[in-house]
Amino acid sequence: MELNANIPSGPLAEKWDRYRFERKLVSPANKRKYDIIVVGTGLAGASASATLAELGYAVKTFCIQDSPRRAHSIAAQGGINAAKNYANDGDSIWRLFYDTIKGGDFRAREANVYRLAQVSNEIIDQAVAQGIPFARDYGGLLANRSFGGAQVSRTFYARGQTGQQLLLGAYSALMRQAAAGKVTIVPRREMLDLVLVNGRARGIVVRNLITGEVENHSAHAVVLCTGGYGNVYFLSTNAMASNVTACYRAYKRGAVFANPCYTQIHPTCIPVHGDYQSKLTLMSESLRNDGRVWVPKKPGDKRPPREIPEEERDYYLENKYPSFGNLVPRDVASRNAKEQCDMGKGVGETGRAVYLDFEDAIRRDGKDVIAQKYGNLFQMYEKITGENPYETPMMIYPAVHYTMGGLWVDYNLMSTIPGLFVLGEANFSDHGANRLGASALMQGLADGYFVLPYTIGGYLAAESFPDVPVDHPAFKEAARDVQARVERFLAVGGKRTVDDFHRELGHIMWEHCGMARTNEGLNKAKGMIQALRGEFWENVKVPGSERDFNQSLERAGRVADFLEFGELMITDALARQESCGCHLNEAYQTEENEAKRDDENFCHVACWEYAGDDKEPVFHKEPLVFENVELTQRSYK
Amino acid sequence: MSKTINLTLKVWRQEGPEKKGRLETYPAKEISTDMSFLEMIDVINDRLTLDGKEPIAFDHDCREGICGMCGAVVNGHAHGPEKGTTLCQLHMRHFSDGDTIVVEPWRARAFKVIKDLVVDRSAFDEIIRAGGYISANTGGAPDGNAIPIPKEVADTAMDAAACIGCGACVAACPNASAMLFVGAKVSHLGLLPQGRPEAARRVQSMVDRMDELGFGNCTNEAECEAACPKEISITNIARLNREFLKAKLFSPHS
Amino acid sequence: MNWVVNALKAAIGKKLMMAVTGLAFCGFLTVHLIGNLTLYGGRDLFNSYAEHLHSLGPLVTVFELVLLALAIVHVLVGLTLFYENWRARPVRYCMNKWAGGRTIGSATMPYTGLILLAFVILHLMNFHFVDKTGRTIFEIVAGAFAQPWYVAVYVVAVIAGAIHVSHGFWSAFQTVGASHPKYMPLIRGVGILFSLIVGIGFGAIPIYVYVAVT
């Protein structure tokens, strides 16, 4: 298989303009003749649906939750980047582009990232026009803050609820189009298969989560905006329904999966406190602007934090990385926390936590200022832990947060299946091996508002598409498969719950395919997952019936896919015999324990093609060519 | 410090919208006080599953108080007795050993029960669809700093925009009224200069839709404000009333 | 005029009618109370106040008709709201507690309202639609309040009225949209004060008369 990224020719800064001019257009009168299915209503899905509908396409939008407004994007806290340079601190499109490429440890495509930086400014304008109440200065102008991995203030925010506000903006645009009759919203549906006709994506099979009915939906193109797969680790900061199913089903139908092992571990989360725990809560990274990270210098020091004198504290990030200090990129911060805890310097009941201390900030700026900036985060922390962070330092520990890997897409955001487009966290495109803070919201909205609406037109205009009825044999076959699978889950009747399997899988993944990986561990994990998968199909217990609202059944489907997908992640991690960004193979480290890349052999996107159940997937690579930046060893010293 | 407690749960079980429901009693033994309320239900559900019974259906997603998906009436309080807290953020440390906890779904004509604690809140989407937006097509927006917005205005708008659409206001309202939800959206958009051009149209069509959907009428009980996990103020209802009156009296389109 | 009907039909429209008529009643109560205070000045003062009122002639009738219209609106719309609100929750909670917003006033509005309605009818039959030939109004009042059960009924009704007003007053401001973080606490305070004045002012009269006469 040849992976052609379809990057337009010409100088980097002109590619997107040139592309937009050269791309074929669909005439306004014809647009309404095209049905487009959008799966997912996060920032990517909601913005794409709304914009496609504004253009005149007939859009059908699906989501798992009861309302499009509840997609996982709602939980993003910290902010969204843009190269506005309102802070006059030297930002530019080029700098945002460079920071993103460098932050991703030179494992992303230049052209895509540059385009992302280019449209970033329009996103802010669009969001303001929709009524997003971004934070403002007393003069009434937009306020900015800085985020990990950047030395400029380019992050726009709405208190600690930026994702919520941006999503509600996109959702309102979506509802406006629903009112205009241009979008049909189909909530409480889960996509369980992709339907191909003549090699093109022409529809999906979904399960109605209320009635349990299996439904077929046909269209001229399918857009997946189904988010990330961090829940393969069971415990993550992702929402409970986040899953890999839609992407994985597309993969099984022939879409190539790129870089599945790239997983971001977020440094500032509330530590795990018990077996029953169902989810981890992120404390926005913006906290690192004012909070100072430290551990006791002496391993095993169990004194309460306030009793540990200044000189017995190790502000390890500030000491090790003087120029970025507490604001080093996420992977660096996470690994350092793990390292400290591994040395026995971790704090809290479990010893798997470090302090994030606001004492100095409160002394410097006053409690009010700190409360203004982080009030809701502090409140959230207190609710969960029962401790007051104004008085005692927060305890934090890294947690799985974001997945840079995803379905492979070209410059058009189209996967290897013609007519299947993939947006947002679900694709692999812009963040390389590590994503900078506040860039996911930017990417989701860039894809949905400003990229796909152009690129999909080119696809649709290029050819003519006969209508495909929903009783086409391809639909019938896919629906039959889905039905059979559902029945299989219910038939096992074993002794372990779905969550029990999920928890165990998560444990394996976290231990062996988490923050730091070894070939030995990965190989071991591979066998463990295969065994667990075998047991799942013999010993899982899924109660209830199929034609019903059955949440255990929903989860069973997702976990079954995770059990296969986890292995793919490990295969990918094993194939990448280097370290880069968030993928740290312990055999490849610099003297400072930083990821050590091997640009000679691994400067590529690793792509995996499904070859059949219980067969090793076929490996393809898309070489990464850097014409505009120089590959350097990342250093945040 | 965490410890474990034993509780008795009385949970509303209802197989479907047209089925008759009833409270069923389950022992909840050895519940860690560090658990969230939903994690406690997870534990009960695991036990029910292994006992060959159907687990309790309940909506949830983010489990951090922002998606608005969770919610149940716990001991007569929407989202439970803690102020400013969603059900997913309610922790078991607020209960004592030996407590009996009654758990019921949101109850309102406009929110039909789907199963057990799961209700249909699509009425909220319907209300937003009626006008809870600013009409700004993608692409045509002026620079984000083109219109300065006083910080106080942006902050007040943000206060209202913080609504998570959970429906606790309706559940807690003695009249099952949706005025706090509608007031929050009308305020958020109406306070901002971008939202003014459509303000009159917006408030009228949202209120009309709200009425059609079978919500009750506000009698200023303020229970919504007290139950709201995001502590949205009823000042937003006053603003909604004002916007409505203004639109009816002065807008040519009413 | 279609828009007026549309506006008033809406939930907020109905509430507006309640608020406007309710506030009008608050005004009426104020005037009525001031007039009634003349009772404390003794028989002559009270009688002369009554005569003075009646000398206004047709104006009084107009005023009465307006009050009647307001009352009809307030009662009918109130009953509609009560019914609609009851219907808005077909299945009730097994366990229901107040979240902290409700007050006795707000929770009992329909009931105190109905008590007031019954009372107003009684009150009018006693003092308005009675045969006044050969008796001054003071004598009628004094006669009525000589009976202890009568005094009791009045006092209960007045307390119900005060409770009704304690919620109704600020609620009316909220409904017409007159809410401002700076002034709302004041309005709430004035509402409570007003309900106290109404309660004590009207409630003391039958007791005073009873004590003075017997």
Ligand SMILES: Cc1cc2nc3c(=O)[nH]c(=O)nc-3n(C[C@H](O)[C@H](O)[C@H](O)COP(=O)(O)OP(=O)(O)OC[C@H]3O[C@@H](n4cnc5c(N)ncnc54)[C@H](O)[C@@H]3O)c2cc1C
């Ligand atoms: C706690 C937290 C905080 C974050 N903070 C920030 C931040 O400050 N800044 C930043 O830039 N990024 C942040 N991120 C990352 C960012 O929020 C996400 O990457 C981004 O929102 C993903 O958006 P999306 O549209 O791709 O997908 P999602 O928002 O995940 O949406 C997925 C959608 O797909 C639907 N779906 C999924 N599977 C199926 C299926 N099989 N069938 C039907 N529908 C399906 C879901 O219902 C949902 O509607 C944060 C992430 C987390 C977890």
Ligand code: SF4
């Ligand atoms: S106003 Fe409050 S209670 Fe009502 S839906 Fe919004 S967040 Fe929930």
Ligand code: FES
């Ligand atoms: S689960 Fe999202 S608010 Fe509770």
